[in-house]
Amino acid sequence: MTTLALVMIVKNEERHLGRCLQSVKDIVDEIIIVDTGSTDRTKDIASSFGAKVFDFEWIDDFSAARNYALEQSTSDWNLVLDADEYVINQCESTIRRFLEKDEKKIGRIRRIDEFIQNGEKRYAQSYLPRLLPKGVKYVGRVHEQIETDLPREDLDIEVYHDGYIATDKTDRNLNLLLLELEKDPFNDYVLYQIGKQYKLKQQLRQAERYFEKSYQLVPLYSWYRHNLVVDYLYTVRGNQSFEKGIRLIEMEQSSLADSPDFHFACGLFYMDLIFSHVNQYIHLFPLIEQSFLRCLAIGDTAKYDSVKGTGSFLALYNLGVFHEALGNVNKAISFYQKAADLQYGQAIKRLEMLNRQ
Numbered sequence: 001m002t003t004l005a006l007v008m009i010v011k012n013e014e015r016h017l018g019r020c021l022q023s024v025k026d027i028v029d030e031i032i033i034v035d036t037g038s039t040d041r042t043k044d045i046a047s048s049f050g051a052k053v054f055d056f057e058w059i060d061d062f063s064a065a066r067n068y069a070l071e072q073s074t075s076d077w078n079l080v081l082d083a084d085e086y087v088i089n090q091c092e093s094t095i096r097r098f099l100e101k102d103e104k105k106i107g108r109i110r111r112i113d114e115f116i117q118n119g120e121k122r123y124a125q126s127y128l129p130r131l132l133p134k135g136v137k138y139v140g141r142v143h144e145q146i147e148t149d150l151p152r153e154d155l156d157i158e159v160y161h162d163g164y165i166a167t168d169k170t171d172r173n174l175n176l177l178l179l180e181l182e183k184d185p186f187n188d189y190v191l192y193q194i195g196k197q198y199k200l201k202q203q204l205r206q207a208e209r210y211f212e213k214s215y216q217l218v219p220l221y222s223w224y225r226h227n228l229v230v231d232y233l234y235t236v237r238g239n240q241s242f243e244k245g246i247r248l249i250e251m252e253q254s255s256l257a258d259s260p261d262f263h264f265a266c267g268l269f270y271m272d273l274i275f276s277h278v279n280q281y282i283h284l285f286p287l288i289e290q291s292f293l294r295c296l297a298i299g300d301t302a303k304y305d306s307v308k309g310t311g312s313f314l315a316l317y318n319l320g321v322f323h324e325a326l327g328n329v330n331k332a333i334s335f336y337q338k339a340a341d342l343q344y345g346q347a348i349k350r351l352e353m354l355n356r357q
Helices: 018-025 042-048 062-072 091-098 170-183 190-199 206-216 225-238 242-252 259-278 278-284 286-298 313-325 329-341 345-356
Strands: 002-009 030-035 052-055 077-082 085-087 106-117 120-133 138-139 145-147 151-160
Touching: 002 062, 018 042, 018 151, 030 042, 030 062, 042 052, 077 145, 091 151, 106 329, 120 151, 120 329, 151 190, 170 190, 170 225, 190 206, 190 225, 206 278, 225 259, 242 259, 259 278, 259 286, 259 313, 313 329, 313 345, 329 345
Parallel strands: 002 030, 002 077, 030 052, 106 151
Antiparallel strands: 077 120, 085 151, 106 120, 138 145
């Protein structure tokens, strides 16, 4: 029978580790834990689940640590998780069917990320390569990627991730990424990740600079290009780099025609653009409504990494805001109600306020 190991690198994860291991202990044949310097109960918790625990001196290189962990596995396949992730669906049969296939592929899990935006809890989904045949290695000091030409396959393995809520790792990641960039100044992916860290730190001028460099270099069919365009558009909106944003939308509106996140970002961009310079850009006014309606026509999607609601309740809510600003109160209430029916809290609050008026 084909064997499967859970392979992890950890440090001071006593808060999360037990939850992660509990979610997969009946799925895997062995558990490999590589500790990079814990001073809490992390290693004791790992041992209580029967894990094989190894120590690795941290050298500011996630790939080095992950590759060391993979080398300790004796299994045919490896499932790679972080301590702040845990499996939330019944997926053992899915995994076993995948492992027994004749053709070797990389299995991509569906990860649900919980994060805070504008004071609200939001959820994003992405597909990540985490089910790896023996021999596959990682490259990259941080935001490491697997190095293989094997094809990918999306699998019905759902993993929840709430690490963005609990910790802020932007400074650590940024320092490692800048070190990586010194070695490879034209690495489009590293440039993108640096831009993301500056965006998370709300240093939008710096973020825009790195996103622009990445955008100039990124291959047309790169797996992360969609994310780059959306992050870049939000950033130029925040910086009011409006002409740059207009050009970006014009260049991408065809290739990203089926992305609700792209059209959602476009709708917000056009709102800021027009209300900041009414006389200059009033001819673009219909594009606000068109962008959010396009989001609804596409719906929430699994094709791209996506924030939950951009194809449903978030777009409905913003259509409500749009029509309320125009004085179309009845139409606004209609959109708010549809968003409220999907349990969107801001729409529920707005309806309560309008009903009191």
